[in-house]
Structure formats: C-alpha cells, structure tokens
C-alpha cells in the first residue's frame with residue numbers, strides 16, 4: 001500500500017525563512033573594455049505591436065562563435081535558483097545589450113502589471129475577471145480573506161479525500177478489490193493536459209490508483225478506455241473535470257461512461273467526482289445525483305493555468321504525488337519571478353528571449369525538447385498554455401495583430417531521429433528550448449554500459465551535441481536545467497512558464513487570459529449538428545414513402561432550406577451512412593431503412609462522373 005503520508009505531508013504554508021533569494025554566480029573574468037556586440041543593434045518600434053512586423057531583423061549572418069566569448073556570455077547571463085537547483089541558460093540566444101536596454105521600460109511596465117495582477121486587478125479585461133492562479137500556491141497573496149479561506153479549505157479537502165481513497169477508507173460500493181484501484185479522468189483542454197503531463201512526469205511506477213484519460217468525444221477512444229478497465233470499472237473513481245461544466249466533449253464522455261456503468265450494473269454516483277465551478281451544469285448534476293464528491297474550480301483560474309487547482313491537485317494526490325511539494329516548487333519560482341531585475345527574473349529572461357527570437361510577432365516556432373522521457377507531455381501542455389494565451393487576433397488597444405508563438409516538440413534524444421534534420425539544416429523558422437535533467441537515475445542505481453560511460457551520459461551527450469550542432473548553424477536555443485524530475489521541479493517549471501507567458505503577453509500588449517477563438521469553433525460545431533437534424537428529418541419523411549422516394553442531394557438541400565450547405569449535407573450523409581445509421585422512420589411506416597438508400601443517389605462518383 002502506498003505511503004499515504006507522502007501525499008500532503010509538509011506544513012500547509014511555505015517555509016519562507018529558508019527561501020533564498022536567487023543569486024547570480026559571478027566568476028571573476030578578465031575585465032575587458034566592453035561586452036562584444038553579438039549583433040548590430042536593431043531599432044525596436046515602440047508603436048503598437050501592429051507595426052512590430054515591420055521590423056526587419058538584421059540578417060543573422062552568424063552568431064558569436066568564439067568559445068571564450070561564449071563562455072563569458074554563459075557565465076554572465078546564467079540564471080541560477082540555488083534552492084530549486086534550477087538554471088536557465090540564455091547564452092545561445094543572440095540578443096544584444098542594446099536590445100535589453102531598449103526593452104527595459106517595457107519589461108518594467110510588464111512587471112508592474114504582473115504585480116497588480118497578483119494583487120487582484122482585473123487582468124482579464126475581456127471577461128472582467130481577476131487572474132489568480134498564483135494565489136493557489138501562496139494563499140496569503142489572495143486579495144481577500146474569503147478567497148484565502150476558499151483556497152486553503154479546498155487544498156485541505158483534496159488532501160483529506162485523497163488520503164481516504166488511497167487508504168481504502170473511502171471505497172467503491174461493490175468491487176472485488178474492496179478499494180479504488182483506477183482513476184478515469186474525463187475532461188479536455190486545460191482540464192486534461194495538466195493532469196496528463198503531471199501523471200506522465202511524476203506518477204509512481206506502481207501507483208495505488210492508475211490513471212487514464214478520456215479527453216475527447218471519439219467513441220472508439222472512449223470504448224478503448226472502458227474496455228481496458230474491464231471488470232475494474234467497479235473499482236474505478238471517475239473524475240469529471242470541467243471548469244465551465246458544459247463542454248460538449250466532456251459531457252459526452254460522462255454520458256458514455258454512465259452508460260457503461262449502467263450496463264455493468266454499477267451505481268455511477270457512488271464512484272463519481274465532479275471538479276467544476278460551483279452551480280455549473282456539472283456541479284448541479286453531481287449535487288442532485290448525489291455523487292461521491294465535488295471540488296470547486298474558481299472563475300479566476302483559467303483552464304490552462306489550473307494545474308495547481310483541484311483540476312491538477314486531486315488527480316495527482318490520488319496517485320500519491322506530493323502536491324504540497326508541487327505547490328512549494330511553484331511558490332519558490334513565483335518568488336523569483338517577482339524580481340524587477342530582468343537577469344534575476346527567469347520568467348522575464350524567457351520572455352526577453354522569446355521576443356528577440358520571434359521579433360515579438362511569433363516569426364519563429366518554439367521547439368520544446370526535454371531530454372527526459374517523463375517530460376514527454378511538457379510540450380503538449382505548453383501548446384495550450386502558450387498558444388491559447390498568446391494566439392490572439394487583437395491586442396488590448398484593438399489593433400489587429402494576429403499574435404502567437406507556435407509550440408511543438410516531444411523528447412530528446414528520440415526527436416533527433418525524427419525532425420532534428422530539418423532543424424539543423426532546413427528552414428530556419430524556430431528556436432529550441434532544451435529541458436535538461438541532470439540526475440539520470442536514483443543514487444546507487446547507475447550502471448556503466450561501457451567503461452566509464454552510462455546510458456545517461458549518452459543522453460547528456462546527445463543534448464549537448466544537438467545544442468552545439470544547432471548553434472554552429474546559427475540556430476538559437478535556451479536550456480532550462482533541473483536536478484531531477486520531482487514534484488518540486490515540476491511545480492517550478494509550470495510556474496516558470498505561466499509567468500513567462502503573462503510577462504510576454506504584457507510586452508506585446510495582449511490579453512493572455514481569454515480564448516475568444518475557441519467559441520467560434522464550438523458555435524460552428526453546433527451549426528453542423530443542427531443541420532444534421534434537419535437532414536435526418538427530411539430523409540425520415542422521404543423514407544416513409546412506398547416505394548422509397550429517392551432524393552437527390554440538391555433535393556435534400558432544398559428541403560433543408562440550405563442549398564448553400566450542399567457540401568456539408570453530403571458529408572453529413574456520408575458520415576451517417578459509413579456508420580450504418582438507420583432512418584428511424586416517423587410514424588409506423590415500416591422497418592427503419594438504411595441511410596445508404598440515399599447515399600446511392602448522393603454518391604459523388606455517380607453524381608459527377
């Protein structure tokens with residue numbers, strides 16, 4: 001049985017007295033008259049970002065290649081958080097001193113805005129909301145006592161519930177094991193990506209409860225998860241996670257899982273947990289149906305920054321991941337990111353490099369390359385955090401900017417056998433962020449597969465070799481180094497990127513905390529389903545005729561009063577026919593007929609042969 005003491009062992013508040021202010025190590029270097037200019041300075045427009053794209057970045061004919069100069073730059077700019085053991089190396093990004101000087105005022109303004117945000121300002125003006133994910137790891141910073149109490153009580157409830165489940169005190173009503181052995185998480189976007197990343201990074205090899213995810217409305221994917229659970233459905237704790245409580249994919253997943261419970265003769269509410277905003281559709285459903293537990297999400301926590309809320313903390317705690325250590329790591333990183341000195345503020349340093357590398361307009365992609373299997377999902381997690389925050393059509397002044405930075409990557413050295421070829425020699429449309437983990441194996445577990453060389457040495461060599469090879473061909477990179485993958489370092493990494501995105505968003509003058517674009521997609525999906533209902537009604541009516549009245553595609557479109565949607569109508573019919581959807585004929589006109597009767601008339605091969 002897993003030790004339950006490890007879940008929420010340490011004291012609830014941060015041990016502030018040993019918080020060491022991050023120090024920059026200065027190796028005394030031979031003095032030289034002035035720092036070598038790595039690039040001709042480039043003027044930076046201070047106008048609205050709309051003009052930013054007019055900047056013509058000086059052709060990077062070549063980055064500085066002298067090794068002694070690079071060593072000096074490495075030492076000069078290396079950020080170290082001694083207590084976290086986290087380093088940030090920006091030396092392989094070629095920004096100039098002039099660039100840093102020119103950006104200083106904008107960074108000071110961004111850091112002031114971040115300070116206001118943490119004090120409870122309406123930092124999400126489009127939705128009129130505060131932005132409070134930083135309060136989740138240091139509730140003393142919440143702007144009101146009420147919010148602080150909510151945060152603390154929720155954390156205590158999470159720890160208590162998780163301890164009771166893991167210990168078997170809370171158990172499923174009827175399961176051979178007599179305890180919960182599985183977690184089925186149903187959620188999407190920020191209600192899945194954080195829990196998935198953290199599970200992959202931190203779950204023990206044999207956790208007391210193994211987690212799996214339904215994060216889509218794909219029937220086959222849902223069937224696969226339920227089939228893999230098999231009889232263990234009876235000992236599965238189902239977490240239904242949705243901040244809004246109304247996301248269609250999550251709702252569909254819930255309905256499908258509840259159907260599986262019915263068919264297995266199981267009582268879903270006794271194994272269901274809801275994590276959602278209070279009084280949401282999901283919350284009310286869970287309350288009325290008497291689910292096992294409900295945990296709140298707060299409107300001032302966005303989906304993509306919810307890993308330190310119940311969304312991420314409950315699934316992690318149920319896997320015996322030490323969530324208070326995650327929170328502590330994030331809090332230490334938050335503290336470092338409040339420095340007003342750019343070079344002592346790792347999040348500001350990241351944002352500075354992102355701006356330089358992408359001209360402040362996203363001209364290059366962000367390739368995330370953790371050289372550690374357990375961090376495989378970090379890039380998927382960052383895709384939402386970075387792209388849903390920065391990918392915006394308008395800035396805060398209404399200028400059309402079409403901003404953003406594209407993110408991709410998986411893990412090294414594996415990706416060296418996939419796309420690094422293009423990075424090394426091909427189109428130069430990216431910069432790389434290496435995530436380096438110094439410890440290869442737990443102490444005493446290392447093994448030399450050849451004299452003096454371990455597997456981890458190869459991984460280290462591959463990372464360093466790739467960094468050098470890319471830089472030799474003028475490809476810029478950052479390196480974030482942690483000692484090992486543990487709750488504290490994962491918490492710190494999450495906090496580092498949450499803050500860097502927030503600072504960068506201020507620099508480019510956009511709202512990082514709303515997502516208007518996704519509503520458009522949801523609306524369009526609703527229109528397709530509404531059209532499908534009209535198509536079915538038309539075909540049902542026609543199928544009542546004896547003999548069946550075959551309709552042409554045009555006739556179906558006309559009867560749907562949607563002649564302009566003829567292509568979508570064809571796709572709808574083709575999809576339904578591929579799934580053998582029968583027409584449930586209205587009234588009592590015979591047995592249901594296959595929709596294929598109509599597809600014949602609508603077959604493109606015949607129609608437009």
Ligand SMILES: O=P(O)(O)OC[C@H]1O[C@H](O)[C@H](O)[C@@H](O)[C@@H]1O
Nearest residue numbers: 189190191242243244247303518
């Ligand atoms: O947690 P939910 O309300 O179900 O939302 C799930 C996801 O839906 C949308 O895609 C939003 O853009 C995401 O930010 C959010 O994480």
